[in-house]
Amino acid sequence: xxxxxxxxxxxxxxxxxxxxxxxxxxxxxxxxxxxxxxxxxxxxxxxxxxxxxxxxxxxxxxxxxxxxxxxxxxxxxxxxxxxxxxxxxxxxxxxxxxxxxxxxxxxxxxxxxxxxxxxxxxxxxxxxxxxxxxxxxxxxxxxxxxxxxxxxxxxxxxxxxxxxxxxxxxxxxxxxxxxxxxxxxxxxxxxxxxxxxxxxxxxxxxxxxxxxxxxxxxxxxxxxxxxxxxxxxxxxxxxxxxxxxxxxxxxxxxxxxxxxxxxxxxxxxxxxxxxxxxxxxxxxxxxxxxxxxxxxxxxxxxxxxxxxxxxxxxxxxxxxxxxxxxxxxxxxxxxxxxxxxxxxxxxxxxxxxxxxxxxxxxxxxxxxxxxxxxxxxxxxxxxxxxxxxxxxxxxxxxxxxxxxxxxxxxxxxxxxxxxxxxxxxxxxxxxxxxxxxxxxxxxxxxxxxxxxxxxxxxxxxxxxxxxx
Amino acid sequence: xxxxxxxxxxxxxxxxxxxxxxxxxxxxxxxxxxxxxxxxxxxxxxxxxxxxxxxxxxxxxxxxxxxxxxxxxxxxxxxxxxxxxxxxxxxxxxxxxxxxxxxxxxxxxxxxxxxxxxxxxxxxxxxxxxxxxxxxxxxxxxxxxxxxxxxxxxxxxxxxxxxxxxxxxxxxxxxxxxxxxxxxxxxxxxxxxxxxxxxxxxxxxxxxxxxxxxxxxxxxxxxxxxxxxxxxxxxxxxxxxxxxxxxxxx
Ligand SMILES: Nc1ncnc2c1ncn2[C@@H]1O[C@H](COP(=O)(O)OP(=O)(O)O)[C@@H](O)[C@H]1O
Ligand SMILES: [Mg+2]
Numbered sequence: 001x002x003x004x005x006x007x008x009x010x011x012x013x014x015x016x017x018x019x020x021x022x023x024x025x026x027x028x029x030x031x032x033x034x035x036x037x038x039x040x041x042x043x044x045x046x047x048x049x050x051x052x053x054x055x056x057x058x059x060x061x062x063x064x065x066x067x068x069x070x071x072x073x074x075x076x077x078x079x080x081x082x083x084x085x086x087x088x089x090x091x092x093x094x095x096x097x098x099x100x101x102x103x104x105x106x107x108x109x110x111x112x113x114x115x116x117x118x119x120x121x122x123x124x125x126x127x128x129x130x131x132x133x134x135x136x137x138x139x140x141x142x143x144x145x146x147x148x149x150x151x152x153x154x155x156x157x158x159x160x161x162x163x164x165x166x167x168x169x170x171x172x173x174x175x176x177x178x179x180x181x182x183x184x185x186x187x188x189x190x191x192x193x194x195x196x197x198x199x200x201x202x203x204x205x206x207x208x209x210x211x212x213x214x215x216x217x218x219x220x221x222x223x224x225x226x227x228x229x230x231x232x233x234x235x236x237x238x239x240x241x242x243x244x245x246x247x248x249x250x251x252x253x254x255x256x257x258x259x260x261x262x263x264x265x266x267x268x269x270x271x272x273x274x275x276x277x278x279x280x281x282x283x284x285x286x287x288x289x290x291x292x293x294x295x296x297x298x299x300x301x302x303x304x305x306x307x308x309x310x311x312x313x314x315x316x317x318x319x320x321x322x323x324x325x326x327x328x329x330x331x332x333x334x335x336x337x338x339x340x341x342x343x344x345x346x347x348x349x350x351x352x353x354x355x356x357x358x359x360x361x362x363x364x365x366x367x368x369x370x371x372x373x374x375x376x377x378x379x380x381x382x383x384x385x386x387x388x389x390x391x392x393x394x395x396x397x398x399x400x401x402x403x404x405x406x407x408x409x410x411x412x413x414x415x416x417x418x419x420x421x422x423x424x425x426x427x428x429x430x431x432x433x434x435x436x437x438x439x440x441x442x443x444x445x446x447x448x449x450x451x452x453x454x455x456x457x458x459x460x461x462x463x464x465x466x467x468x
Numbered sequence: 469x470x471x472x473x474x475x476x477x478x479x480x481x482x483x484x485x486x487x488x489x490x491x492x493x494x495x496x497x498x499x500x501x502x503x504x505x506x507x508x509x510x511x512x513x514x515x516x517x518x519x520x521x522x523x524x525x526x527x528x529x530x531x532x533x534x535x536x537x538x539x540x541x542x543x544x545x546x547x548x549x550x551x552x553x554x555x556x557x558x559x560x561x562x563x564x565x566x567x568x569x570x571x572x573x574x575x576x577x578x579x580x581x582x583x584x585x586x587x588x589x590x591x592x593x594x595x596x597x598x599x600x601x602x603x604x605x606x607x608x609x610x611x612x613x614x615x616x617x618x619x620x621x622x623x624x625x626x627x628x629x630x631x632x633x634x635x636x637x638x639x640x641x642x643x644x645x646x647x648x649x650x651x652x653x654x655x656x657x658x659x660x661x662x663x664x665x666x667x668x669x670x671x672x673x674x675x676x677x678x679x680x681x682x683x684x685x686x687x688x689x690x691x692x693x694x695x696x697x698x699x700x701x702x703x704x705x706x707x708x709x710x711x712x713x714x715x716x717x718x
């Protein structure tokens with residue numbers, strides 16, 4: 001356990017709050033001056049400032065989507081949020097350059113020293129600026145770019161400008177507009193043609209200030225025939241008041257490339273996690289979203305793939321766990337826009353106590369397309385009777401020779417089952433963990449090793465915490 | 469002397485009194501049969517002993533080797549050595565038998581210790597062989613879609629793996645054909661030992677031909693109304709329960 005005068009560490013589960021000296025701070029609330037301030041601190045080009053200011057207008061004009069989404073969105077007070085906060089330092093390259101308090105955060109997150117070395121590149125986002133970015137030399141030699149958005153747009157505009165804001169337009173929804181106005185932090189990645197990365201690229205995200213929204217922006221471009229896996233994990237500290245997290249993630253999978261994007265999020269109970277994630281898949285490209293959402297007050301997230309090229313393939317594998325007081329509103333979007341495109345959606349949700357899970361799916365297959373396929377599986381597990389689950393699948397299929405399969409199941413963990421397992425010596429929490437792990441097991445098997453282990457550990461912790 | 473001692477136990481479910489000042493003592497090393505008509509409270513007794521949270525204990529005490537167990541959580545009682553083979557084993561989809569038994573054994577170890585997979589499977593397969601169970605069973609979900617006989621065998625597999633001090637068998641014979649009954653009874657008989665007590669609940673004499681009891685008790689309306697040796701079981705079989713009602717439940 002770390003104990004020193006510089007850190008104020010609450011050792012309770014999920015508490016990772018550090019006292020940090022915030023060198024740059026845009027104050028509280030949102031207006032054009034705040035946006036200008038952020039752009040100025042980042043020394044951005046004029047076009048980026050314009051992009052941000054237009055986005056701000058769009059954000060202010062757009063209503064909250066409460067005509068279909070939860071009324072709880074109305075409880076977000078945009079005037080008390082801090083939209084920018086940075087460590088006041090440039091992203092650093094070597095481990096030695098990393099400040100001690102950031103290193104301690106890594107330690108608290110339990111990333112072992114030797115594992116860090118194995119990681120192909122670690123982009124650790126500490127508050128809104130990337131505090132640490134260490135890329136294995138080999139990656140650089142292969143021409144892989146792995147930077148933050150500021151650096152990406154400044155140093156490699158010829159690569160990133162073309163796709164920035166194109167997969168997800170600013171006006172896609174209110175929160176993508178918000179992100180477009182105030183984004184900072186995140187990852188901009190380019191994989192050159194034919195480069196196949198064996199090691200996943202990793203990023204650890206953290207929120208570390210009260211009332212501070214995190215608005216990271218990620219753009220990954222996989223050039224023709226390349227392959228990349230990107231992993232994103234979040235462990236948020238516990239706060240007194242609500243925290244807003246609103247990211248935008250755009251993936252571009254060019255011809256014949258493979259992109260896998262993995263998220264395991266474990267937010268504290270007061271976080272609004274409103275994220276827009278979408279990919280574009282060109283001919284014979286494959287995109288796979290693996291999305292695991294644990295915790296948060298409200299998560300709204302529907303990763304999507306636009307299947308733009310012939311034989312493109314899209315997949316969303318998701319797990320959502322909502323404990324009492326939490327609402328996971330998640331799903332997937334598959335837009336078929338070329339012949340012979342296929343998509344697969346497997347969504348599993350677990351609701352405990354008053355926890356609520358909603359699934360929203362959208363599958364679109366226009367009439368003129370041939371030989372497209374979608375498979376959707378949507379399973380819910382309810383632990384105790386107060387739990388809620390709702391499914392809103394929207395499937396628009398037209399045309400012959402296209403096929404859509406949709407399956408949905410709801411199962412329950414009953415008091416009888418818990419008693420039976422307890423009679424064999426398992427605690428209530430262990431019994432629930434076993435049921436939940438059994439429920440998600442076949443899906444977790446699809447995940448990379450390190451993530452399946454971490455996810456199981458998170459589920460166990462969540463179950464222990466939900467008892468009693 | 470170690471024993472499972474039940475003193476004046478009364479218990480309600482949904483405000484209805486089911487157990488009525490029931491007294492019974494099962495010393496380690498002995499097999500006690502409990503017989504009684506349907507609805508007399510046999511399953512209720514087994515669940516109260518196992519710490520089921522739905523039952524309200526209104527009177528009495530249960531001592532397991534001198535330690536009071538009423539009020540403890542079900543899992544605590546289980547880890548102290550009480551095992552209940554359920555009349556209706558519960559189905560748990562998605563949890564494999566192998567993982568479940570392993571987790572149950574793991575729960576009995578001190579923090580930091582863990583079960584060696586190789587030893588565990590060796591042990592598990594040996595017990596399955598004894599019970600005539602196919603090894604494919606280990607990867608099936610717990611009781612999920614099992615036949616009645618398979619469920620009961622699965623209960624005995626768990627019992628033999630967990631090595632409890634006190635075993636309660638609730639209507640073990642129901643759902644078993646004669647071959648399965650032989651195998652399961654042989655399993656129970658192998659487990660009989662000086663440091664283990666059995667409470668065998670049944671309302672047929674048949675099971676007791678295979679598992680020979682030291683004492684037979686008759687339960688009626690929430691209490692033990694009569695006890696005797698194994699010949700009592702035969703008498704009940706021949707005469708039915710009506711004479712009990714007339715003689716003892718007045
Ligand atoms: N959940 C319950 N709610 C109300 N009454 C119950 C409940 N469970 C059992 N009973 C009643 O308790 C009595 C004893 O049942 P049980 O213990 O199952 O008897 P046995 O196993 O001897 O057949 C029966 O009259 C039964 O209807
Ligand atoms: Mg019964």
